[in-house]
Amino acid sequence: MPNDPVANSLNQQIMQRDVNVLWHPCTQMKDHEKLPLIPIRRGDGIWLEDFDGNRYLDAISSWWVNLFGHANPRTNRAVKEQLDNLEHVILAGFSHEPAITLAERLVALTPPGLSRCFFTDNGSSGVEVTLKMSFHYWQNVGKPKKKRFVTLANSYHGETLAALSVGDVDLYKSTYKPLLMDVFTAPSPDAFHREPGESEEAYARRQFEKMRSILANNHEEICAVIVEPLVQCAGNMRMYHPVYLKLLREACDRYNVHLIADEIAVGFGRTGTLFACEQAGIRPDFMALSKGLTGGYLPLCAVLTTDEIYQAFYDDYNTMRAFLHSHSFTGNPLACAAALATLDIFETDNVIEENRILSAHMSKALERFIDHPHVADVRQHGMIAAVEMVKDKKTRTAYDWQERRGLRVYQHALSRGALLRPLGNVTYFMPPYIITPEQIDFLADVAWEGIQIATRD
Numbered sequence: 001m002p003n004d005p006v007a008n009s010l011n012q013q014i015m016q017r018d019v020n021v022l023w024h025p026c027t028q029m030k031d032h033e034k035l036p037l038i039p040i041r042r043g044d045g046i047w048l049e050d051f052d053g054n055r056y057l058d059a060i061s062s063w064w065v066n067l068f069g070h071a072n073p074r075t076n077r078a079v080k081e082q083l084d085n086l087e088h089v090i091l092a093g094f095s096h097e098p099a100i101t102l103a104e105r106l107v108a109l110t111p112p113g114l115s116r117c118f119f120t121d122n123g124s125s126g127v128e129v130t131l132k133m134s135f136h137y138w139q140n141v142g143k144p145k146k147k148r149f150v151t152l153a154n155s156y157h158g159e160t161l162a163a164l165s166v167g168d169v170d171l172y173k174s175t176y177k178p179l180l181m182d183v184f185t186a187p188s189p190d191a192f193h194r195e196p197g198e199s200e201e202a203y204a205r206r207q208f209e210k211m212r213s214i215l216a217n218n219h220e221e222i223c224a225v226i227v228e229p230l231v232q233c234a235g236n237m238r239m240y241h242p243v244y245l246k247l248l249r250e251a252c253d254r255y256n257v258h259l260i261a262d263e264i265a266v267g268f269g270r271t272g273t274l275f276a277c278e279q280a281g282i283r284p285d286f287m288a289l290s291k292g293l294t295g296g297y298l299p300l301c302a303v304l305t306t307d308e309i310y311q312a313f314y315d316d317y318n319t320m321r322a323f324l325h326s327h328s329f330t331g332n333p334l335a336c337a338a339a340l341a342t343l344d345i346f347e348t349d350n351v352i353e354e355n356r357i358l359s360a361h362m363s364k365a366l367e368r369f370i371d372h373p374h375v376a377d378v379r380q381h382g383m384i385a386a387v388e389m390v391k392d393k394k395t396r397t398a399y400d401w402q403e404r405r406g407l408r409v410y411q412h413a414l415s416r417g418a419l420l421r422p423l424g425n426v427t428y429f430m431p432p433y434i435i436t437p438e439q440i441d442f443l444a445d446v447a448w449e450g451i452q453i454a455t456r457d
């Protein structure tokens with residue numbers, strides 16, 4: 001039988017070698033005394049295959065990065081071709097065509113007004129760049145009092161110290177609080193908390209009032225507001241109405257504060273448009289893109305910004321206004337080649353249009369969860385859909401986190417050949433765009449069974 005533990009299987013042998021030397025991300029390693037670790041031998045489209053020959057449908061795009069499947073022939077070809085020409089070169093003083101072409105194409109694709117592209121090598125470092133650039137801009141234009149940032153409750157922007165400072169997921173943040181900078185935290189527009197009968201838009205407008213007063217009262221010391229447009233992914237896939245972004249753009253203009261759009265997770269079609277900001281018709285001052293940027297192949301982050309910000313750094317060297325920030329692998333050519341192949345696929349395959357059919361199918365497949373006695377909320381923005389389990393549907397009382405009910409969904413899904421990795425009590429789908437309607441139905445069945453098992457007692 002597939003997906004059953006086999007004594008002394010290849011999986012187990014490799015796992016033993018693994019736990020002897022590896023320290024895994026976001027993991028209590030002791031869990032692996034009981035919970036098998038799954039070594040993957042190969043990826044093929046939406047499937048991952050382990051060393052015992054079991055296959056898993058990758059419903060979470062390998063941590064939200066993969067867009068067009070594993071070992072995608074077109075991306076593979078592009079990376080292999082690049083490999084034979086140039087694997088890497090310093091990007092200070094030197095340049096290369098993949099970085100130039102990618103910057104040109106990102107400038108053309110992102111909202112008008114974003115005209116400069118700065119590369120880093122992962123999402124967190126890209127977030128750090130947006131924070132440093134914003135602060136430094138205000139220094140350069142003679143506003144040295146601007147030193148603080150505003151973030152939303154329940155937000156996530158990465159794990160390095162400044163990125164963690166502007167995030168608000170306690171699970172990752174609370175231990176390190178003594179090390180972090182002090183930020184203003186505005187309540188989230190997260191529609192989960194709206195009153196019965198209240199529309200998502202009305203709730204977003206209501207929640208915005210606190211943000212407005214933070215800006216009105218403190219704008220002289222505020223550099224920027226940072227948000228994840230439309231979906232707070234690591235914050236349990238909570239979602240909000242685009243009007244919030246519109247109001248925020250207006251207020252940032254009014255109070256002379258930058259708006260940073262962290263589209264690291266939601267960019268490249270996840271919310272139904274190429275970028276989530278498009279749904280609010282806004283242009284941020286900084287936009288950070290990563291994860292799907294390379295189709296999920298290689299680490300890379302692009303920070304897009306405006307000419308106005310760029311010009312505040314542009315001066316004679318001796319004025320010391322330059323942005324002297326770098327990472328060794330900045331703009332790596334292999335990563336840029338993967339990103340260019342990704343943009344090619346968007347261009348030739350009409351991906352955003354085709355995804356509408358898939359996301360409509362996803363919402364139909366999830367309809368039956370709405371009345372489940374232990375489901376409080378079924379929500380979706382484009383190609384991201386989430387089902388939230390609760391102990392009490394009426395009062396929306398959450399299950400105790402120590403019960404780790406999401407883990408039961410995870411384990412059930414593995415036994416059925418699917419990689420679903422709930423966030424707490426929230427089971428979600430964020431699949432590669434090559435998923436088929438039949439595979440969506442299969443995932444919905446697996447999630448249903450998993451939630452039945454997880455809520456049994």
Ligand SMILES: *Cc1c(COP(=O)(O)O)cnc(C)c1O
Pocket residue numbers: 122123124125127156157158159228233234262263264265266290291
């Ligand atoms: C994943 C993520 C990051 C951090 O990116 P890494 O590449 O993991 O450092 C930042 N912001 C958001 C919204 C993310 O989802």
